[in-house]
Amino acid sequence: MREEDSNWFAKWEEELPSPEELIPLTQSLITPDLAIAFDLRNENSGQPQPQTTPPQPNSSAEFAGDEPARTRKRPRLVWTPQLHKRFVEAVAHLGIKSAVPKTIMQLMSVDGLTRENVASHLQKYRLYLNRMQSGGGGGNVGGSDHLFASSPVPSHFLHPTSRQSSENHFIPSFVQISTQQPQSQFLHRQISAVNFSKATDQPLFLARQSQQQPVLRHLHSQVTNYTEDLETGAKTVLTLFPTRND
DNA sequence: ACTCGAATAT
């Protein structure tokens, strides 16, 4: 079971779009301590950067003095099943009602993913949901919902009957710690510290290594078992995402 | 000023 986890992650990693640009979004959330703790070094120590990146309009004259404005033309985002899955998970945790592009995007925490990307996908996803409840339970799978069909639709997505506000049902969070250094323990301590100190009121810091900058987010959460995994491997990923019963 | 979201464009 654990292998599966690492597998899905590996795949997920490959899916990451836009390797070049980062959304500055959360940088301000990064505390000095964490910044240090997660000290990202892209020393390609063992993990190359595969990225099935779509053709990027990057030829050769791009970096120069010109700065990588994020207002550049990004390649079309391809919603792979993995990406969509993450999307669904995010929506599920936010609650179908309160899930809006910005929040979803933040939860997904996918490098390079924009609010527009999510908005567009969300629009389509909603249509899919409607079309699905209208069509009744009769499983008429039109030939075009393959992507959406690839990820199970949480039950509460379909019934409008109130209830099920779901917000802090589960704690969506994931942490990627990339460290092959003796830092690992130090790292997890940092995380714990942050988590515990603010646990009462909230935030836990989510971290994920990206190209050059760490992306950290805070969510109210109760981290459960990351230490375990952390100790286990040098490079570990733990996801406390859905997992109802596990 | 910002973000949603339906409509529209590519």
Next chain:
DNA sequence: CATATTCGAG
């Protein structure tokens, strides 16, 4: 068809 962009609300 899938994704992007536009643009009028709130």
